Structure formats: C-alpha cells, structure tokens
Amino acid sequence: MNRNLKQYIRLLWQSILFWTIVMGLYSIFRYYGIDEEEGFTVIPEYSGNTGTLRALMGFTGIGAMLGFVYASIDFLFDKNTSNKLSLVWDLAIRTLLYFITTILIFTIVMDLFSAIYDLNLDTDRGWWKENKSFWATILYIVLVSFVFSFIKIATEKFGKGVFIKMLLGKYKNPQEEKRIFMFLDLKDSTTIAENLGHFKYSQFIQDCFYDLNKVVPKHDAEIYQYVGDEAVLSWPYKKGLANNNCVDLFFSFQQKKQSKADYYQEKYGVIPEFKAGLHGGELMVTEVGVIKKEIAYHGDVINTSARIQAECNTHKVKLLISEKLLKDLHISKHLSSTFLGSVLLKGKQKEVNIHTIEKKAILT
Structure with a gap:
C-alpha cells in the first residue's frame, strides 16, 4: 500500500475516533438528565432516555463526519502548503475551512434527523447565525481542538508513543531500550555556508x-534532534529493521532532493548532498530538564553512529553502516552492500566493521 495512503488512513481513523468520542460526550453533557432539572422545559423529542439516545446518535454521527473532514483538510495542507504559508495564514485558512464544513455537517445531520423523527429543526440559509446551541457547540469544538492539537504537537515533538510514556512517568528513571540511530550530515557544509x-x-x-520531514513519517522514523546542519534520527530497533526503514529513508531522502x-x-546554485552513519543497539533513555524537558539517550550506540x-x-561514500546492524537487516534486491574494512573509531578501543550500502544500477 502507498505510504502516503497509509499515513492518511492512520490520521483518518485517529481523527474519526477522537471526534466521535468527544462529540458523543458532548451530547451526554448537554442532554442527559436535562428533563429532570428544575426550571427547564424540555420538548418531548429531547426528554427521557429516548431523547438522550437520539442526541447521542446525532452527535456521534457529527463527530465521525467532523473527524473525516478535519483529517482530510489537515492531510492536504500538510502535504501541499505547510512550507508555503506562514503559520498565521495557515491557521486562518484551516480555521475558515473547519468552520464552513462544520456548518455544512450540522445542516446535513439536522435535515436528516428532521426527516427521520419528524422534527421541526430550522436549517434555512443562515440558520446558524442566531442559533445559540450551535455557537455553544462551536465553543466546545474549539476548546477540544486545542486539546487535540496539543496531543498532536506533543506526539510530533517526542515521537509516537513517547508522549504517553512521559505522561505515565516511564522515563523519570532511566530505562534501557534497543534502538537504531542515524546521523545525517550535510556534505561540504563549510564551503556552501561561505558561498x-x-x-x-x-x-x-x-x-x-523540510524535505527530510516529508520522508521521515513514511519510514516510521523519529527525529531526535537537529544540530546545525546535522539531523539525528532514531527508530525502535524492530521498526528500523522492518521494510529496511533505516536504510530506505536515506535513499528516499536522496530521491526527494533529486x-x-x-x-x-x-x-542556491548547489544541490545538497548528505552523508549518513547507521548503528544500533542497547542504550539508556531518560527524561532530563525541568524548565525545558526532553528525552535524552545515553550510550555507546550514539557515539558509534556519529563516528x-x-x-x-x-x-568517499554517502552511507555507512555497522556490520552488527547490517547482519540484522534483510537488504532488498535493489540494494548492495560492500565491506570496507575494520576501523578503530575515535575514542574506541575495539575496531568496528563497517559497510557501505548503495542502490544497484537498473539495467534497461
């Protein structure tokens, strides 16, 4: 399956699930037990368990539709405009699209419920302008959107699954993990900077x-940090091995630049070229900092990857990989590896066998 389609489907089901749940909760907050409150007069269609069930069905349907539309808007924006618009314009246009589609979805669902349950719901043109219930719902949607955005930003910052682990305090004490690291560095950076x-x-x-970020999600990578013209990428060990993610990302990045x-x-008058080093193994991961919290990795794996x-x-090659990691990979047919020898890396007492990986020439 196309990686872009996989990414869209993942975003879609997460968005639909989230909005279905939050809109279902809203219907419960809004209508459950309202007919028992003193001083409230409730029409029969909205009273009792039947009314609550109708509201629940209606709002969960709205939530599923909102999730579908919002995810589609976000996916299209992230793929096509996220580097072309300023943050202000990006937010303004997305918000406008969210608002217009929300009105359309509410109108569709209200028309549907009016027909099914013989209700007299006003859906004439401009109905939403004076509808206080609609604006109350919009306020709820805006507040929940902040929560959704916060979760999304935190997940992007710390990596998939890491944010939840941080909330649960998993990394308060150092934990041992097995991971793969890639150090990706711009070639001839000093000369390019001077020019x-x-x-x-x-x-x-x-x-x-920006181009690197376009290929990172497709290969299940996490960006650990940017250091000047260098990026450090990481994978949980099994994810990095799956589908040769840790190797194919490099070639996908090359293809993107080309x-x-x-x-x-x-x-700029120059086409960027990057070189990369790959290594994997066990290391320690822990939460550091108070004012600015971060996940930090400590261990020989990082130092070896950098060296x-x-x-x-x-x-004079673009990609080097340790023999230890190479043995765990199942190199694709379109790739070939070459043993370059044993090197005593700076600061190490034991030599490390290194290999280069290249794409095979396609015969025509």
Whole structure:
C-alpha cells in the first residue's frame, strides 16, 4: 500500500475516533438528565432516555463526519502548503475551512434527523447565525481542538508513543531500550555556508530539513534532534529493521532532493548532498530538564553512529553502516552492500566493521 495512503488512513481513523468520542460526550453533557432539572422545559423529542439516545446518535454521527473532514483538510495542507504559508495564514485558512464544513455537517445531520423523527429543526440559509446551541457547540469544538492539537504537537515533538510514556512517568528513571540511530550530515557544509552567506544558508538548511520531514513519517522514523546542519534520527530497533526503514529513508531522502534539483540549483546554485552513519543497539533513555524537558539517550550506540558517519569522507561514500546492524537487516534486491574494512573509531578501543550500502544500477 502507498505510504502516503497509509499515513492518511492512520490520521483518518485517529481523527474519526477522537471526534466521535468527544462529540458523543458532548451530547451526554448537554442532554442527559436535562428533563429532570428544575426550571427547564424540555420538548418531548429531547426528554427521557429516548431523547438522550437520539442526541447521542446525532452527535456521534457529527463527530465521525467532523473527524473525516478535519483529517482530510489537515492531510492536504500538510502535504501541499505547510512550507508555503506562514503559520498565521495557515491557521486562518484551516480555521475558515473547519468552520464552513462544520456548518455544512450540522445542516446535513439536522435535515436528516428532521426527516427521520419528524422534527421541526430550522436549517434555512443562515440558520446558524442566531442559533445559540450551535455557537455553544462551536465553543466546545474549539476548546477540544486545542486539546487535540496539543496531543498532536506533543506526539510530533517526542515521537509516537513517547508522549504517553512521559505522561505515565516511564522515563523519570532511566530505562534501557534497543534502538537504531542515524546521523545525517550535510556534505561540504563549510564551503556552501561561505558561498551563500549566513542568511541564505539558513534558508538552504531549512529547505533541506523540510524535505527530510516529508520522508521521515513514511519510514516510521523519529527525529531526535537537529544540530546545525546535522539531523539525528532514531527508530525502535524492530521498526528500523522492518521494510529496511533505516536504510530506505536515506535513499528516499536522496530521491526527494533529486526531484527538486532544479529548485535548489536555481535558488542556491548547489544541490545538497548528505552523508549518513547507521548503528544500533542497547542504550539508556531518560527524561532530563525541568524548565525545558526532553528525552535524552545515553550510550555507546550514539557515539558509534556519529563516528561511523564521520568515516564517510575517508571512504568517499554517502552511507555507512555497522556490520552488527547490517547482519540484522534483510537488504532488498535493489540494494548492495560492500565491506570496507575494520576501523578503530575515535575514542574506541575495539575496531568496528563497517559497510557501505548503495542502490544497484537498473539495467534497461
């Protein structure tokens, strides 16, 4: 299945589930037991368990539709406009689209319920302007949207599953995990920076990492940190091995840059090239900081990954991988590996066997 489709389906079911639950809860908050409150006069259609059930059905249906539409809007924006619009304009346009589609969804559901249950619900043009219940619901949707956005941002910041673990306090004490790390570094960065100047060089790096972010979700990677012109990526060990994610990400990134070669050449006069080092194993992970909390990884795996990447220039290759990690991979038919020898990496007492991986030439 296409990776973009997988990403959309994942976003879709999460959004539909979230909005179905929160709108179902809203119907309970709004209508459950309302006929028993003193001073309230409730029409028969909204009273008792039957009225509550109708409201629950209606609002969960609205929630499912909102989840579908909101997820579709977010997916299209993230794929096509997230690097072209400022944050203010991005939020303004999305909010406007959310609002318009919300009105349409409420109108459809109200018309449907009017026909099924013979209700006299006003859905004439502009009905929502003076409808206080609608505006109360919009306020609830806005508040819940902040919660949804917070969860999404926190998940993107810390990685899938990590945010929940942080909430549960899993990393308050150091935990041992098995992970794969990739150190990805811009080739000839000093020369490029001197030629472009600091302002244009910053734009150049920004564009490179924007393209990197386009391929990261497709290969289940997590971005641990950016350090200048270097990015450090990470995978839980099994996820990194699955479908050769840790290797294929590098070639997907290369392909992405090549597809934009004309853009880079025209704007900066240079097409970026990156070199990468890969290694995996057991290390410690823990939560650090108070004012600014972060997840930190400590262990030989990180140091070895960085030093393997530094060997790329020596061997004049773009991708190096430790033999230990290579043995656990099932290299695809379109890739080939070459043993480059044993090297004593800086700061190490034991030599590490390293290999390079390249794409095979396609015969025509």
